Amino acid sequence: xxxxxxxxxxxxxxxxxxxxxxxxxxxxxxxxxxxxxxxxxxxxxxxxxxxxxxxxxxxxxxxxxxxxxxxxxxxxxxxxxxxxxxxxxxxxxxxxxxxxxxxxxxxxxxxxxxxxxxxxxxxxxxxxxxxxxxxxxxxxxxxxxxxxxxxxxxxxxxxxxxxxxxxxxxxxxxxxxxxxxxxxxxxxxxxxxxxxxxxxxxxxxxxxxxxxxxxxxxxxxxxxxxxxxxxxxxxxxxxxxxxxxxxxxxxxxxxxxxxxxxxxxxxxxxxxxxxxxxxxxxxxxxxxxxxxxxxxxxxxxxxxxxxxxxxxxxxxxxxxxxxxxxxxxxxxxxxxxxxxxxxxxxxxxxxxxxxxxxxxxxxxxxxxxxxxxxxxxxxxxxxxxxxxxxxxxxxxxxxxxxxx
Numbered sequence: 321x322x323x324x325x326x327x328x329x330x331x332x333x334x335x336x337x338x339x340x341x342x343x344x345x346x347x348x349x350x351x352x353x354x355x356x357x358x359x360x361x362x363x364x365x366x367x368x369x370x371x372x373x374x375x376x377x378x379x380x381x382x383x384x385x386x387x388x389x390x391x392x393x394x395x396x397x398x399x400x401x402x403x404x405x406x407x408x409x410x411x412x413x414x415x416x417x418x419x420x421x422x423x424x425x426x427x428x429x430x431x432x433x434x435x436x437x438x439x440x441x442x443x444x445x446x447x448x449x450x451x452x453x454x455x456x457x458x459x460x461x462x463x464x465x466x467x468x469x470x471x472x473x474x475x476x477x478x479x480x481x482x483x484x485x486x487x488x489x490x491x492x493x494x495x496x497x498x499x500x501x502x503x504x505x506x507x508x509x510x511x512x513x514x515x516x517x518x519x520x521x522x523x524x525x526x527x528x529x530x531x532x533x534x535x536x537x538x539x540x541x542x543x544x545x546x547x548x549x550x551x552x553x554x555x556x557x558x559x560x561x562x563x564x565x566x567x568x569x570x571x572x573x574x575x576x577x578x579x580x581x582x583x584x585x586x587x588x589x590x591x592x593x594x595x596x597x598x599x600x601x602x603x604x605x606x607x608x609x610x611x612x613x614x615x616x617x618x619x620x621x622x623x624x625x626x627x628x629x630x631x632x633x634x635x636x637x638x639x640x641x642x643x644x645x646x647x648x649x650x651x652x653x654x655x656x657x658x659x660x661x662x663x664x665x666x667x668x669x670x671x672x673x674x675x676x677x678x679x680x681x682x683x684x685x686x687x688x689x690x691x692x693x694x695x696x697x698x699x700x701x702x703x704x705x706x707x708x709x710x711x712x713x714x715x716x717x718x719x720x721x722x723x724x
Contacts, residue, residue, distance in 0.1 A: 394651075396599070396601060398598075399602060400702070402665045405665050408596065408599070409662050411662050413589075414717050415720040419724065422577070423581075425577075425578075427574065436545065443553065444541060445541045446459065447541050449537040452502075453501055454485060454500065457485060457486055457540070458484075459483065462535060464530050464531065473522075473523065475640055476530070478632065480535065497510075498532065503535065505534045507534075509529070509530040511530065512525065545559060546559075582721075583718070587717075590663075591655070594655075596655045600654065603702060607650045607653060608650055611646060615629050657706055663713045669713060671708045671709065679708055683695065
């Protein structure tokens with residue numbers, strides 16, 4: 321499961337993002353039932369079972385009223401507690417995992433220049449270009465429609481899409497063939513999907529034709545790096561001081577990246593060593609609805625349909641996005657949560673009432689929730705436990721790991 325959404329970051333920090341995400345979308349998300357406080361970790365999980373299940377059993381994210389738990393034996397509405405956790409997952413080896421050290425890297429002047437260029441782009445102006453053809457680095461506004469054997473394929477069309485040429489956003493060969501065209505051009509692009517293309521497996525390795533219309537060209541004009549600019553905008557006294565600050569930031573990132581490189585190997589191995597028997601539908605629904613609430617919020621902000629946002633960011637229809645990306649990623653994330661909780665139970669790690677209540681109060685203050693009711697409605701109690709359990713579990717698995 322290398323590349324799992326949580327593996328690339330510290331587990332605690334990745335899980336804490338759940339709280340921030342829930343706050344960001346709370347104003348437009350479907351209201352989920354709040355949970356009562358009190359009791360041990362086992363008591364709390366058992367208490368939340370009936371409440372969460374009754375409020376999240378409908379699969380709102382698909383627009384389909386089919387009961388997924390009845391149609392797919394992988395899913396169950398059983399709530400996860402310390403007493404039934406091993407009905408969901410069987411742990412494999414999680415201590416003594418062997419890992420490779422991260423490759424050695426250093427901060428170079430070239431890397432500093434690259435970061436400064438990225439920083440300056442935040443102050444860039446975008447200027448419409450009308451007197452030349454598209455160049456690498458430009459943003460092209462295009463309509464496109466893809467055809468396989470002369471037939472349009474699902475998720476292969478969009479109007480008014482903005483594409484940074486050279487960004488690698490589209491499949492190899494697509495962006496390069498826009499270079500050299502001028503506004504108003506209508507032309508074909510011939511490309512072959514990668515053999516391992518996972519977004520739409522039926523397109524993997526297929527040769528297709530995209531019909532393109534180029535509407536506009538924009539160029540990013542970054543400000544010049546001057547002493548005056550860094551003093552006025554970056555809060556430092558000189559370019560030299562700014563470069564030194566950037567170097568320090570990159571050095572910190574190198575250390576973090578090395579730690580995450582190791583952490584990724586260890587947690588990937590732990591996850592691969594475990595066997596997931598079934599997934600709690602309650603938590604699948606919660607995460608799916610949370611993700612769709614974010615998309616709905618974006619659609620509301622831009623005044624467009626949800627399908628437009630999904631198409632713009634994934635190139636897929638809503639149904640294909642759910643089936644090919646969102647559901648697989650969600651089940652993987654929930655599976656990881658099950659593994660973490662199973663390790664906690666095995667190691668006798670529990671969260672006391674006092675610890676839980678103190679953490680909740682801190683989260684409410686830190687992230688600006690109005691009160692406990694809004695917090696639990698938005699976040700879900702199991703997310704809080706995962707945040708609190710994860711550093712304790714990670715300490716056990718990381719401290720026992722062995723460098724190759």
